[in-house]
Amino acid sequence: GDSVTQMEGPVTLSEEAFLTINCTYTATGYPSLFWYVQYPGEGLQLLLKATKADDKGSNKGFEATYRKETTSFHLEKGSVQVSDSAVYFCARGRDDKIIFGKGTRLHILP
């Protein structure tokens, strides 16, 4: 069935490092793709999204490009900050349901 696979964490980086969190999906058709973030002590919130192939979603310095040929939606940020420490979830939506990956915990060290 449809699924979302993202790299396992935790991922630990130093401040100002480059971040990549990999995400791949399986789905028939053309789902919408999302990255959600859960900051410590808070609920999940949408970080960015892309609704069709080659779209790039961006927010707060994060970017992800909808790659149909590789069925991927990798999350990137050029220079992470301590405040980016959180759990990041990749997700895909199609036919009224949204499926999430297992989440990747990110620790940024000052």
Add this chain to the structure above:
Amino acid sequence: SQTIHQWPATLVQPVGSPLSLECTVEGTSNPNLYWYRQAAGRGLQLLFYSVGIGQISSEVPQNLSASRPQDRQFILSSKKLLLSDSGFYLCAWSVAVNTGELFFGEGSRLTVL
């Protein structure tokens, strides 16, 4: 503005007892409604979703059921809880999946003893 509320926030129940978690949305009509369970190492697992009153889709066969008696009300139930039902349950709503986003409630932590 739209808001979503779920309750209770915390629940401790013995094995074999019934369960009822309630979720309501305000400020929108005909939302898509969802129940997820969040568990460490398993991420966010979709349990049920609903696109309208009385319409329930189940994603994972298990000891739980869901109902939507009103447009903006979504209830998660069990007749007899199992230890494995313990977890953090999240209700969410959306306008349209393909172009919209999910808005989550505060969550309900269930401990089955």
